[in-house]
Amino acid sequence: xIDAAAADLLGAGTVDALFPxxxxxxxxxxxxxxxxxxxxxxxxxxxxxxxxxxxxTLSYVSGRSRFAQYxxxxxxxxVFTLGIIGGAAVYALIYQxxxxxxxxxxxxxxxxxxxxxxxxxxVGIGTRVGKGCTSGHGICGVGSVSRTSLVGxxxxxxxxxxxxxAVSALGVGx
Amino acid sequence: MPLILVGGxxxxxxxxxxxxxxxxxxxxxxxxxxxxxxxxxFGGSIVAGIAFWTLxxxxxSAPLTGRPYGRRLKSFDRDVLVGGSIxxxxxxxxxxxxxxxxxxxxxxxxxxxxxxxxxFVGAYAQGVWRSRDAGDAPAAAPGDD
Numbered sequence: 312x313i314d315a316a317a318a319d320l321l322g323a324g325t326v327d328a329l330f331p332x333x334x335x336x337x338x339x340x341x342x343x344x345x346x347x348x349x350x351x352x353x354x355x356x357x358x359x360x361x362x363x364x365x366x367x368t369l370s371y372v373s374g375r376s377r378f379a380q381y382x383x384x385x386x387x388x389x390v391f392t393l394g395i396i397g398g399a400a401v402y403a404l405i406y407q408x409x410x411x412x413x414x415x416x417x418x419x420x421x422x423x424x425x426x427x428x429x430x431x432x433x434v435g436i437g438t439r440v441g442k443g444c445t446s447g448h449g450i451c452g453v454g455s456v457s458r459t460s461l462v463g464x465x466x467x468x469x470x471x472x473x474x475x476x477a478v479s480a481l482g483v484g485x
Numbered sequence: 486m487p488l489i490l491v492g493g494x495x496x497x498x499x500x501x502x503x504x505x506x507x508x509x510x511x512x513x514x515x516x517x518x519x520x521x522x523x524x525x526x527f528g529g530s531i532v533a534g535i536a537f538w539t540l541x542x543x544x545x546s547a548p549l550t551g552r553p554y555g556r557r558l559k560s561f562d563r564d565v566l567v568g569g570s571i572x573x574x575x576x577x578x579x580x581x582x583x584x585x586x587x588x589x590x591x592x593x594x595x596x597x598x599x600x601x602x603x604x605f606v607g608a609y610a611q612g613v614w615r616s617r618d619a620g621d622a623p624a625a626a627p628g629d630d
Contacts (some may be wrong), residue, residue, distance in 0.1 A: 340503020341528025394493015410492020430579020441568020470573025
C-alpha cells in the first residue's frame with residue numbers, strides 16, 4: 312500500500328531508482344522502532360538510547376568513574392538490549408527464511424570481520440565521546456528537536472557517507 | 486522492567502523488519518544505492534517526537550517511575566563533533582551501530598559479535614582514558630592511541 316502510494320506520487324521509475332527494495336519495510340520498521348521508544352517513555356519517562364549499554368555494562372566489571380556513573384541504570388539497560396535481541400529474533404523466525412523454522416531463520420553478513428571489528432571499536436569510542444548514537448541522537452534526540460542531537464546526527468551521517476564512499480572507491484571488498 | 490523488555494522487543498523487531506540490522510543495507514544507504522533508511526530514522530524520530538511533545542502536556546511524570554516527562558537534551562560541546570566524526574568513520578566502515586548490532590545478533594548474524602566486541606573495546610578504551618582525565622585512576626596507562 313505504501314509502495315503503491317509512493318509510486319503514484321513520484322512515478323514508478325523514480326521509486327525503483329531511489330528505493331530498490333520498496334519503502335514499506337523501512338517505514339513500518341521505523342514506526343516500530345519509534346513505538347518501542349515511546350512505550351518505554353510512556354511508562355518510565357526514560358528516553359532510551361542503545362549505546363550507553365556499552366559503558367553501563369562495563370560497570371559490572373570495572374570500577375572506573377566513567378562506567379560507575381551508569382550503575383543505577385545498568386540493569387534495565389541489559390533488559391532493553393536483551394529485548395532488542397529477542398525482538399529481532401522474533402522477526403527472523405516469522406519473516407526471514409522459512410517461517411517459524413529456527414535453522415532457516417539465521418542470516419549472516421558478508422561484511423568482513425576486520426571491518427566489523429575496527430568499525431566497532433570506532434563506534435564504541437565515537438558514540439560514547441559524542442554523547443549518543445543513531446538511537447540516542449537519531450531517534451530520541453531528533454524527536455526532542457535537540458540542537459545538539461541534530462548537529463550530532465549531521466556530523467556522523469556526513470562522515471559515514473564520506474567514509475563508506477571512500478572505502479568503496481578504493482575498491483575494498485565487503 | 487517488563488515494560489522495558491516489551492519496548493526493547495518492539496524496538497528490536499522494528500530494526501529487524503527495517504533490515505537495518507543488516508550492515509549491507511546500511512552501506513547501500515550510505516553509498517546512495519537505497520535511500521530507504523531515511524524512513525527508519527525519520528519515521529522513528531517523528532513517532533518519538535510526537536510522544537515527547539504530547540505527554541508532558543498531558544501529565545507531569547511517568548506512572549511507573551515518577552520521573553518527570555522531558556525531552557532528551559544534551560549540552561553541546563566539541564565532544565559532540567569529535568565523537569560524532571569517530572562514530573561516523575566506524576559506521577561507514579562497518580555499516581553497524583549499537584542498536585542495530587544487538588538486533589543483528591537476534592536475526593542470527595553471529596559475525597556481528599566482532600563488531601559488538603569492538604564496541605566494548607572502544608567504549609572501554611575511551612572510558613579508561615576519560616576516567617584518567619578525571620584524576621581518579623592514576624595507574625591507568627593511556628593505551629588507546
